[in-house]
Amino acid sequence: MRSFILRSRESFWFLPGVLGLTAIVLAEALVALDRFLLAEGDGQVLFLDVLSASGGRAILEIIGTSMLTVAATSFSITISVLATTSSTYGPRLVRNFLADRANQLVLASFTATFLYALVVLRSVRTVEDGGNDFVPVISTNVAVLLGILNVAVLVFFIHHIADSVQITTLQRRVQTDLTRAVDLIYPADPAASSVQAAVPPVLSPEAVPASTHGYVERVDLAALCEIARAHDCVIDVVAMPGVHRIAGEDLVRVSPGRPAEEMADAVRAAFTLGVARTPHQDVRFAMQQLVEVAVRGLASGSNDPYTAVTALDLAATALVPVLSREPAATGLTDDAGHLRVLLHWPTPEDLIGDVFGGVETYGLDHPLVxxxxxxxxxxxxxxATTPTVTSVLTDTVRRLESARA
Known part of the structure; x- marks a missing residue:
C-alpha cells in the first residue's frame, strides 16, 4: 500500500483525479442546493443576482472552454521542460518533475474547474428544453470564483516553471532526496531494533527467489522482521534497494530451514520491484543523481564547471552526517532482542567513491572542480572516524593532487 502511495505521488494522474472527482461531487451538491432553495421559493440567494439561462450557460461555457485550453497549454509547457531537462541534466531527473506537487496541483486545478463547469452546465434548463427554467445561481457564481482563482494559479505556474529549470533548483531537489535517504539509513537517533549484527553461523540457508524482474525500489523491513519472528528464523536481505533482479534470482536467504510457500509469498510481498531505481531507500542512486548533474555540467557541450562545484558542496551536506553518525544498521531485532533481519546498506566508502569517481573521470581538466x-x-x-574512510580519502587526495600538478 505504501508503495502504491509513493508511486501515485510521483504521477500526473493521481492529484488531478482526486480533485476532479471532488469537483464533480461539489458541482452536484451545489446544484442540489440551488434546486432546494428554488423549491423553497427563494428567488434570490443572499446577495447573488439572478441569472438568465443564456447568461448562465455563456459563463459556464467560457470558463469550461478556457480552463481546458489552459490545462492543455500548461501540460505542453511541462512536457517541453521535461524534455529539455532530460537531455541537458539527465533523464533520471524527470522523476523529480513528475513528483513536483506544484505541477500536479496546477494541472489538477485547471482540469477540476473544467469538470465542475461541465457538470453545472448540464443542469441549466430553459422552457425550450422542456420543463421549467432552472439556472443554478450559487453553482455558477462558484464557477466564476474558481475561474478567478485559476488566473492566480496560472501566474504561479509561469513563475514556478521558470524557477524549476534553473540548475540550482534541480540540484536542491536532488539534495533533498539525498538528505532523506541518508536520514533513513544513517539516522541521527537509531531505533532500538537497529543493531550492528554479526552474520550468524547458519547452515545451508534457503533462498526465496523473485517472481518477476526489475529494480528493488523498496523493502518493507518491518514486515520482514515480523515474518522472521513468526517463523523463528533469520532473513538475510541479499537484494537491497537499488539492486536489479530477474525472476528466479534470490531476494533473501532464510535460515534455518526451508521457507514454506506461504512464507515465501509474504517475503515477496515485502519487496517492491519497478522499472527504474528510486531514491526513497536507495542512497547510492540519490547520490549518483547529484553526481550526474555535475558530470553533465562538465560535458564539452555545456562546459559549466560551476555546476560541478555546487554539486560537490551539496554532497558535503549528506556525506558529513554519514561519517559523523553511527554506522548503518546491519541487522534488525524483534521485541525480544533476537536477530531477525540482516541488512547490507552501502558503506560510507561506497558513497565517497561515487562522488570522487565522477570527478576523477570527468573533472580533472577543470582546476575549479x-x-x-x-x-x-x-x-x-x-x-572521519574510521581508518578505512581515512585511507580512502587520503588516496583520493593523493590522486587529485597528482592530477593538479
Missing part, C-alpha cells in the same frame, strides 16, 4: 573536490575531501577527513 579539482579544488572543490580537495575541499570536500578535507571536510570529510575532519569528521
Amino acid at each position: 579539482v579544488r572543490a573536490a580537495l575541499g570536500l575531501a578535507e571536510r570529510l577527513a575532519a569528521v
Whole structure:
C-alpha cells in the first residue's frame, strides 16, 4: 500500500483525479442546493443576482472552454521542460518533475474547474428544453470564483516553471532526496531494533527467489522482521534497494530451514520491484543523481564547471552526517532482542567513491572542480572516524593532487 502511495505521488494522474472527482461531487451538491432553495421559493440567494439561462450557460461555457485550453497549454509547457531537462541534466531527473506537487496541483486545478463547469452546465434548463427554467445561481457564481482563482494559479505556474529549470533548483531537489535517504539509513537517533549484527553461523540457508524482474525500489523491513519472528528464523536481505533482479534470482536467504510457500509469498510481498531505481531507500542512486548533474555540467557541450562545484558542496551536506553518525544498521531485532533481519546498506566508502569517481573521470581538466573536490575531501577527513574512510580519502587526495600538478 505504501508503495502504491509513493508511486501515485510521483504521477500526473493521481492529484488531478482526486480533485476532479471532488469537483464533480461539489458541482452536484451545489446544484442540489440551488434546486432546494428554488423549491423553497427563494428567488434570490443572499446577495447573488439572478441569472438568465443564456447568461448562465455563456459563463459556464467560457470558463469550461478556457480552463481546458489552459490545462492543455500548461501540460505542453511541462512536457517541453521535461524534455529539455532530460537531455541537458539527465533523464533520471524527470522523476523529480513528475513528483513536483506544484505541477500536479496546477494541472489538477485547471482540469477540476473544467469538470465542475461541465457538470453545472448540464443542469441549466430553459422552457425550450422542456420543463421549467432552472439556472443554478450559487453553482455558477462558484464557477466564476474558481475561474478567478485559476488566473492566480496560472501566474504561479509561469513563475514556478521558470524557477524549476534553473540548475540550482534541480540540484536542491536532488539534495533533498539525498538528505532523506541518508536520514533513513544513517539516522541521527537509531531505533532500538537497529543493531550492528554479526552474520550468524547458519547452515545451508534457503533462498526465496523473485517472481518477476526489475529494480528493488523498496523493502518493507518491518514486515520482514515480523515474518522472521513468526517463523523463528533469520532473513538475510541479499537484494537491497537499488539492486536489479530477474525472476528466479534470490531476494533473501532464510535460515534455518526451508521457507514454506506461504512464507515465501509474504517475503515477496515485502519487496517492491519497478522499472527504474528510486531514491526513497536507495542512497547510492540519490547520490549518483547529484553526481550526474555535475558530470553533465562538465560535458564539452555545456562546459559549466560551476555546476560541478555546487554539486560537490551539496554532497558535503549528506556525506558529513554519514561519517559523523553511527554506522548503518546491519541487522534488525524483534521485541525480544533476537536477530531477525540482516541488512547490507552501502558503506560510507561506497558513497565517497561515487562522488570522487565522477570527478576523477570527468573533472580533472577543470582546476575549479579539482579544488572543490580537495575541499570536500578535507571536510570529510575532519569528521572521519574510521581508518578505512581515512585511507580512502587520503588516496583520493593523493590522486587529485597528482592530477593538479
